[in-house]
Amino acid sequence: MTNSILTNRRQLLAGMSAFAAAGLLHGMPTHAQASRQGGKFRYAIVGASISDAFDPSTFADIAPGMMSWQSRSNLVELGADLKLKPELAESFEGTDQARKWVFKLRKGVEFHNGKSLTPEDVIFSLSLHTRPDSKSSIKPTLDGIADMKADGKDTLIITLKEPNADFPFALADYHAQIVPAGTTNFNDGIGTGPYVMKAFDPGVRCTGTRFANYWKEGHGNFDEVECLAISDSTARMNALSTGDLDAVMFVDLKTLGLIERNPAIKVIKVQSGAHMTLPMHVNVAPFDNNDVRQALKYALDRQELVDKLLRGNAVVGNDHPIPPSSPYYAADIPQRAYDPEKTRFHLKKAGLDKLSVQLSASNVILDIGSDTASLYRESAAKAGIDIEIVQEPADSYWSNVWQKKPFCKSYFGARPTPDGIFSLAYGTNAPWNESFWSNARFDELMKQGRAELDEAKRKEIYGEMQRILNEEGGTIIPLFPAVIDATSDKIATGTVAGNLNMDGGRAADRWWFA
Structure with missing residues (x-):
């Protein structure tokens, strides 16, 4: 069936395999070769709450998910074109009319505590969302899982109760971040992501330093990151204008024209389905x-x-x-x-x-x-x-x-x-x-x-x-x-994703100082 979703998915993955063979696709954006490391990235977001915690299944808003993404990764991610890209999974394939999904994990990926990534970590992380009391946004999709099992050290097989051609998209959601198997203290922020968490004050701030063993080339470019929760739009924009922040989520539309005329500020505007x-x-x-x-x-x-x-x-x-x-x-x-x-x-x-x-x-x-x-x-x-x-x-x-x-x-x-x-x-x-x-x-x-x-x-x-x-x-x-954010003119980006603010929530991972 030439127009089937599964056929298109196979074509997509075949293309990914070709790029990977050429050394061109390892979850890297097109700006990877131009990016450079260094500096402290300070950015402000909206929507954080004093009740936030770092258990991914409890995120009620993108704000804690964005903070947590500083330290964690997913099996797959959405690119700027809203197409799936491999992340911790180097490849994935659906068979049996989208009822069975096979994920090949990247070899050599480490958590911040030195533990190597295994299928058991993914199984544990996804199971967090299927607990009876879970209110996770991806629970309806993950409740459709009939079985998850490891096939060796680097392969995960997920069998669904019923076919679901869109199943991998749920694994790119900010709730589907991967944590080590057996995690009980989620607020320590341990993950495989670009920054090791140093401090987390719910509803206020989250800081981190670059993870030396981060596997994703061209990403995690800052020496340090500091994410601040600032709900007041005037305070956010003033801090960006004075250089106290490098980027802000949600530009105040009342002052958008004024901001756009400031040569020291770049406005990022992407129409989306938000x-x-x-x-x-x-x-x-x-x-x-x-x-x-x-x-x-x-x-x-x-x-x-x-x-x-x-x-x-x-x-x-x-x-x-x-x-x-x-x-x-x-x-x-x-x-x-x-x-x-x-x-x-x-x-x-x-x-x-x-x-x-x-x-x-x-x-x-x-x-x-x-x-x-x-x-x-x-x-x-x-x-x-x-x-x-x-x-x-x-x-x-x-x-x-x-x-x-x-x-x-x-x-x-x-x-x-x-x-x-x-x-x-x-x-x-x-x-x-x-x-x-x-x-x-x-x-x-x-x-x-x-x-x-x-x-x-x-x-x-x-x-x-x-x-x-x-x-x-x-x-x-x-x-x-439209998704409208802003950065100082010192920040460089590639093509920005518009599914969520701040480059799909991944600004700390994807951006760098020019």
């Missing part, structure tokens, strides 16, 4: 009524958010998480636009003349969470909906608000496949199901999509899933913002 969400708990009134949810969806002026707050650095969303740039995007679904009359129509169907709700917000969401809430309140008021904004503290937002308050602001980084985000946040048993929404047809289609190897049929399946979410889902998805 998206803002407003989840409504469908198990709580009034959000248990789909007409109320529809009314709230029509009451938001999405284009106004893009124009006024994002300064055009986003595309409008249509209440499903698949971006227009995706080959699986369902372009036949009419774009939902701001419509006060339709809002009133759905309120009337719900038996309401007007509606009052509370919306929890914080600028931890893209630095504009509170501002978007204010504009939403204004547009909704014109349609008979009163939105009371509850300002929430940034440092405890993910632990005390998200998935706890019935209507709030949220945000997801891009996932490389539709199943990656569907199984994470929209399936009935998805660990990050923000709205607690459940739909039997959606769950069945999700299962079909994983196993389907024909691209045309897969697109049809994912199209129906997008329609269900658009018409019945519990989440408003107003926009897909």
Whole structure:
């Protein structure tokens, strides 16, 4: 089947083998030959919490994952083109219609404590996510594993309960970092990554020094790294402007034009599938009524958010998480636009003349969470909906608000496949199901999509899933913002990945001082 995912995967791997034979592919970016070592890299991120820990299965946000990636690696990683590249696995192959996956581990890879990497370390690390109490975002995918076993010292065989053509993509997620087998003190940060962790203060900072035996040529270039959690956008941008920081996550869009005119600062802007969400708990009134949810969806002026707050650095969303740039995007679904009359129509169907709700917000969401809430309140008021904004503290937002308050602001980084985000946040048993929404047809289609190897049929399946979410889902998805970060002009990068901020979360590994 020439268009099958598995066939394409074999072609991809064949190409990788050819590059490897020529000495051109060892997880190295195209800038590897130009990079140089030295210096202390200081960068600021957003989203860290005082409750963060370094057990990868507990990461509730990219912030602890990014800090941990300073010290750890995955079996595979996503490149700037969002295609899979070998990392700790030098090769991988799916057989038996994507039911069986074989990973060949790199020889000679060491953990920071001197232990050599073995299949048992990978088995232990992946098993962390399948514990009954795990809330890991990759639990739904890894729960599909029937068996993991070593075949010699360097080969891991994973057999799935059902076919899943996208299975390796889950292993590139920031939750799937590899730790030594038997680890109990995860906060020591031991891994196979570029830097040996020196200090970790949850919600504040994480520091490290270069690992002398790091295997990845052209990476881990800094002598030292210091990752700081700074939620205040003004403080971040001031520190970058004065030279106290070398890079920042999330540029303040209000001052983007000013920043772009500063010759000492480089703005990194990548359009991606990252998206803002407003989840409504469908198990709580009034959000248990789909007409109320529809009314709230029509009451938001999405284009106004893009124009006024994002300064055009986003595309409008249509209440499903698949971006227009995706080959699986369902372009036949009419774009939902701001419509006060339709809002009133759905309120009337719900038996309401007007509606009052509370919306929890914080600028931890893209630095504009509170501002978007204010504009939403204004547009909704014109349609008979009163939105009371509850300002929430940034440092405890993910632990005390998200998935706890019935209507709030949220945000997801891009996932490389539709199943990656569907199984994470929209399936009935998805660990990050923000709205607690459940739909039997959606769950069945999700299962079909994983196993389907024909691209045309897969697109049809994912199209129906997008329609269900658009018409019945519990989440408003107003926009897909560009990923916008900034560095000093002293920092050099290759082609930057846009699936997550800071080069896919790997800035400390991939960048260097020019």
